[in-house]
Amino acid sequence: MALKSFIEVGPDSHFPIQNLPFGIFKPEPTSPPRPGVAIGDYVLDLSTISVSGLFEGPFLSGSDCFLQPNLNKFLALGRPAWKEARTTLQNLLSGNIIICKCLNMFNRSFFFLVLLIFIIFLLFYDVADEAKLRDNPNLREKSLVPMSKVEMLLPIAIGDYTDFFSSMHHARNCGIMFRGPENAINPNWFQLPIAYHGRSSSIVVSGTDIIRPRGQGHPSGNSPPYFGPSRKLDFELEMAAVVGPGNELGKPVDVNEAGDHIFGLVLMNDWSARDIQAWEYVPLGPFLGKSFGKAGNLTFPPLEFILADFGFGTTISPWIVTLDALEPFACDAPKQDPQPLPYLAEKISKNYDISLEVQIKPAGQEDSCVVTRSNFNHLYWTVTQQLAHHTINGCNLRPGDLLGTGTISGPEPESYGCLLELTWNGQKSLSLNGTTRKFLEDGDEVVFSGCSKGDGYKVGFGTCSGKILPSP
Amino acid sequence: MALKSFIEVGPDSHFPIQNLPFGIFKPEPTSPPRPGVAIGDYVLDLSTISVSGLFEGPFLSGSDCFLQPNLNKFLALGRPAWKEARTTLQNLLSGNIIICKCLNMFNRSFFFLVLLIFIIFLLFYDVADEAKLRDNPNLREKSLVPMSKVEMLLPIAIGDYTDFFSSMHHARNCGIMFRGPENAINPNWFQLPIAYHGRSSSIVVSGTDIIRPRGQGHPSGNSPPYFGPSRKLDFELEMAAVVGPGNELGKPVDVNEAGDHIFGLVLMNDWSARDIQAWEYVPLGPFLGKSFGKAGNLTFPPLEFILADFGFGTTISPWIVTLDALEPFACDAPKQDPQPLPYLAEKISKNYDISLEVQIKPAGQEDSCVVTRSNFNHLYWTVTQQLAHHTINGCNLRPGDLLGTGTISGPEPESYGCLLELTWNGQKSLSLNGTTRKFLEDGDEVVFSGCSKGDGYKVGFGTCSGKILPSP
Numbered sequence: 036m037a038l039k040s041f042i043e044v045g046p047d048s049h050f051p052i053q054n055l056p057f058g059i060f061k062p063e064p065t066s067p068p069r070p071g072v073a074i075g076d077y078v079l080d081l082s083t084i085s086v087s088g089l090f091e092g093p094f095l096s097g098s099d100c101f102l103q104p105n106l107n108k109f110l111a112l113g114r115p116a117w118k119e120a121r122t123t124l125q126n127l128l129s130g131n132i133i134i135c136k137c138l139n140m141f142n143r144s145f146f147f148l149v150l151l152i153f154i155i156f157l158l159f160y161d162v163a164d165e166a167k168l169r170d171n172p173n174l175r176e177k178s179l180v181p182m183s184k185v186e187m188l189l190p191i192a193i194g195d196y197t198d199f200f201s202s203m204h205h206a207r208n209c210g211i212m213f214r215g216p217e218n219a220i221n222p223n224w225f226q227l228p229i230a231y232h233g234r235s236s237s238i239v240v241s242g243t244d245i246i247r248p249r250g251q252g253h254p255s256g257n258s259p260p261y262f263g264p265s266r267k268l269d270f271e272l273e274m275a276a277v278v279g280p281g282n283e284l285g286k287p288v289d290v291n292e293a294g295d296h297i298f299g300l301v302l303m304n305d306w307s308a309r310d311i312q313a314w315e316y317v318p319l320g321p322f323l324g325k326s327f328g329k330a331g332n333l334t335f336p337p338l339e340f341i342l343a344d345f346g347f348g349t350t351i352s353p354w355i356v357t358l359d360a361l362e363p364f365a366c367d368a369p370k371q372d373p374q375p376l377p378y379l380a381e382k383i384s385k386n387y388d389i390s391l392e393v394q395i396k397p398a399g400q401e402d403s404c405v406v407t408r409s410n411f412n413h414l415y416w417t418v419t420q421q422l423a424h425h426t427i428n429g430c431n432l433r434p435g436d437l438l439g440t441g442t443i444s445g446p447e448p449e450s451y452g453c454l455l456e457l458t459w460n461g462q463k464s465l466s467l468n469g470t471t472r473k474f475l476e477d478g479d480e481v482v483f484s485g486c487s488k489g490d491g492y493k494v495g496f497g498t499c500s501g502k503i504l505p506s507p
Numbered sequence: 508m509a510l511k512s513f514i515e516v517g518p519d520s521h522f523p524i525q526n527l528p529f530g531i532f533k534p535e536p537t538s539p540p541r542p543g544v545a546i547g548d549y550v551l552d553l554s555t556i557s558v559s560g561l562f563e564g565p566f567l568s569g570s571d572c573f574l575q576p577n578l579n580k581f582l583a584l585g586r587p588a589w590k591e592a593r594t595t596l597q598n599l600l601s602g603n604i605i606i607c608k609c610l611n612m613f614n615r616s617f618f619f620l621v622l623l624i625f626i627i628f629l630l631f632y633d634v635a636d637e638a639k640l641r642d643n644p645n646l647r648e649k650s651l652v653p654m655s656k657v658e659m660l661l662p663i664a665i666g667d668y669t670d671f672f673s674s675m676h677h678a679r680n681c682g683i684m685f686r687g688p689e690n691a692i693n694p695n696w697f698q699l700p701i702a703y704h705g706r707s708s709s710i711v712v713s714g715t716d717i718i719r720p721r722g723q724g725h726p727s728g729n730s731p732p733y734f735g736p737s738r739k740l741d742f743e744l745e746m747a748a749v750v751g752p753g754n755e756l757g758k759p760v761d762v763n764e765a766g767d768h769i770f771g772l773v774l775m776n777d778w779s780a781r782d783i784q785a786w787e788y789v790p791l792g793p794f795l796g797k798s799f800g801k802a803g804n805l806t807f808p809p810l811e812f813i814l815a816d817f818g819f820g821t822t823i824s825p826w827i828v829t830l831d832a833l834e835p836f837a838c839d840a841p842k843q844d845p846q847p848l849p850y851l852a853e854k855i856s857k858n859y860d861i862s863l864e865v866q867i868k869p870a871g872q873e874d875s876c877v878v879t880r881s882n883f884n885h886l887y888w889t890v891t892q893q894l895a896h897h898t899i900n901g902c903n904l905r906p907g908d909l910l911g912t913g914t915i916s917g918p919e920p921e922s923y924g925c926l927l928e929l930t931w932n933g934q935k936s937l938s939l940n941g942t943t944r945k946f947l948e949d950g951d952e953v954v955f956s957g958c959s960k961g962d963g964y965k966v967g968f969g970t971c972s973g974k975i976l977p978s979p
Binding site (some may be wrong): 165194195197202222223226227229232233235236237240246248249250251253259260262284285286287308314315344346347348373376378425427428429430431432433436451507 | 564666667669691694695698699701703704705706707709710711718720721722723724731732756757758759780783786787814818819820845848849850900901902903904905908979
């Protein structure tokens with residue numbers, strides 16, 4: 036029988052005891068931010084657990100990493116500390132596990148005998164880990180806060196944010212759109228995980244409103260460039276890896292050790308203003324105009340440019356799901372052809388089976404509408420390859436750095452990861468509960484969700500959402 | 508007569524009382540980092556001055572901004588606090604100023620009478636600001652540390668680093684090199700200050716060794732891509748603006764108020780691996796290969812790509828020279844044609860006359876050799892336009908953010924700001940004290956310096972240097 040918590044967790048919850056994602060929250064609006072893990076409909080306050088001396092292992096006992104306003108100090112401790120925290124918390128939160136096991140192991144006639152032995156055991160031994168929280172009403176009261184009452188904050192102080200471009204379907208779609216089918220993907224794409232620097236100041240937590248950005252757009256004819264609110268505002272369905280200990284400048288991380296540098300994953304929406312980027316980030320020499328002409332589009336740049344983060348907003352989910360929690364959902368990464376260079380060749384190359392979904396809820400409507408369904412396992416380059424490549428030139432990563440995957444599109448049109456692809460750059464309309472969309476409109480709320488489905492439970496990320504407000 | 512310090516400052520020093528640049532230093536290897544200003548051959552310890560209660564103005568009295576390991580808290584206070592600090596420090600460090608003024612104002616026969624009145628004044632009033640440090644041997648001893656003994660550190664905790672591309676000569680040279688003279692500069696370049704996100708983790712202080720990066724290079728024929736140490740390592744002569752208070756997400760900064768958001772400037776060397784970037788950051792579709800072919804170069808990308816920061820190292824000078832210190836060297840910015848859009852149109856558009864110089868000192872040689880001389884006033888887009896444009900989409904800037912200018916090339920070949928231009932992508936050799944260079948070799952030390960020349964004094968940045976170590 037699966038591990039169970041003494042806290043009631045429904046089968047559809049994203050946060051059973053198998054998950055225990057980490058975040059930063061405030062129990063009251065005026066209280067200082069602190070680390071917590073999600074369990075069912077509650078947040079377990081790790082500062083309280085820490086102050087109560089319940090982290091007794093060698094890495095966390097005496098550490099103040101759970102008395103911080105972000106998770107960076109905990110992330111810097113590395114995988115042994117992360118595993119210790121997970122084991123401790125699973126012990127504290129597990130409930131009637133022993134009794135359940137008994138029920139399976141013995142037939143009912145033996146049960147009462149076993150129960151008697153168990154009670155005697157409890158009388159003669161220290162209180163088991165399982166009971167330290169469960170059977171302490173005062174500590175339960177102090178440390179378990181209903182999720183509906185808390186305010187979630189950014190879980191990490193993000194030093195640097197790098198956005199990769201690792202879904203082949205996304206790369207191919209953009210390539211076809213702007214260069215034509217013959218040269219859809221550049222040869223270097225298959226040799227290394229292409230990446231761009233993003234801006235960390237404008238990364239916000241789920242639920243933060245996004246103000247429609249203003250900027251310059253492509254001029255028509257001889258008139259000056261357009262200036263005003265973006266008319267091609269888009270979401271990008273991404274996930275991001277949260278970096279753990281990191282490395283020193285000049286000392287690359289081996290690809291087979293890269294997993295130890297990734298604490299976990301978050302959902303990420305890298306909002307994009309397609310029209311502004313198209314003008315700002317492009318070499319628009321005539322020779323390029325001509326090439327675009329072949330693809331039937333004179334105003335758009337090669338795909339590599341459309342991906343540059345524009346710095347007006349990137350939203351992440353508040354909960355970081357650890358790689359340890361995702362391990363049961365590991366699956367083979369796609370076979371890579373050509374074979375990657377030795378520094379990118381992994382002994383075990385894995386993805387994770389995480390179902391992803393995007394819903395849009397137009398202003399004033401009751402219901403949201405699913406616009407796409409994709410999966411993390413569509414990535415061509417793994418997160419460990421991304422991390423190893425990032426450091427191969429000697430670049431240093433720091434705890435709390437974020438590595439975005441890039442838009443995660445699947446092979447089918449219903450699994451494309453952004454409106455640019457879903458509406459083929461506005462050539463088609465997307466039907467949405469009786470209304471239509473080519474790009475996002477003011478008042479639209481975009482909600483990402485993601486989860487892995489286990490046997491009778493889910494390991495999920497909750498949601499990552501943001502609502503578009505008009506330009507000022 | 509010019510303002511003078513009671514500390515002896517030679518006419519060639521970069522750090523007279525007119526300058527007072529801010530940095531972070533350690534007086535002893537084991538002491539904690541603290542803010543200081545450079546004065547002649549000394550560093551004035553601002554933590555000591557602060558603890559002694561000598562910052563008495565409304566913004567700094569009682570503030571702990573000079574008891575921090577970086578300048579970010581001071582930067583967040585804004586221009587009124589910066590001006591107050593400057594005035595206080597100039598008062599504390601000025602010496603015989605009052606007597607000198609007397610000598611000018613009156614003829615010598617009145618001088619002794621005035622001196623008498625002055626002495627009586629001193630007897631009846633508090634010790635003047637000028638004397639509080641000068642005449643306090645104990646405080647002088649504690650707060651003035653010989654520059655030769657200190658260790659300089661990064662002056663700021665850098666949240667985000669953006670690199671602009673604001674020298675027209677640099678843009679034109681790269682354009683001619685990779686696209687031919689007809690389409691040297693893209694039309695969007697003249698409409699807005701083009702920029703790229705850089706990586707902040709790999710920004711290091713002057714004097715830090717730079718390890719030659721490894722990475723993938725362009726494959727030849729059907730063989731896999733080259734992998735190994737960069738063979739086209741370059742410097743980029745840049746400066747960078749250090750952001751002060753910053754702005755909230757969604758609230759752009761007006762271009763005419765942008766100056767209040769810039770604390771000062773540093774020298775910056777944005778080291779580049781031309782061969783690795785060329786392969787990694789390029790759309791290399793056949794249509795582009797063809798276009799390059801026209802420019803006589805099949806392996807290089809359009810200029811916009813060569814500028815992407817690669818994250819293995821960016822060096823800045825330890826001293827931030829304030830805009831207040833540079834104000835006497837302000838000059839008109841170049842006339843912009845076409846006229847910029849209203850949000851970029853400045854009432855007063857200014858550059859600064861800062862002479863820049865790059866020297867290379869090959870391993871084992873006694874002397875370094877000047878390889879280029881340029882000037883900050885070659886920038887087409889001003890730093891205030893850069894800042895305003897950066898925020899126009901709602902992007903937030905934070906105290907300590909860095910805005911690089913991009914390579915600053917002048918119009919003449921002797922004023923080009925990088926080896927790529929100086930050797931025309933390796934087509935020519937640069938003569939260097941009897942040896943030659945196309946790109947940087949292991950052991951080369953690259954030293955930037957910069958200063959503005961006043962009447963009998965200089966306002967300078969000191970140096971920004973780094974030595975190339977071989978790949979591991």
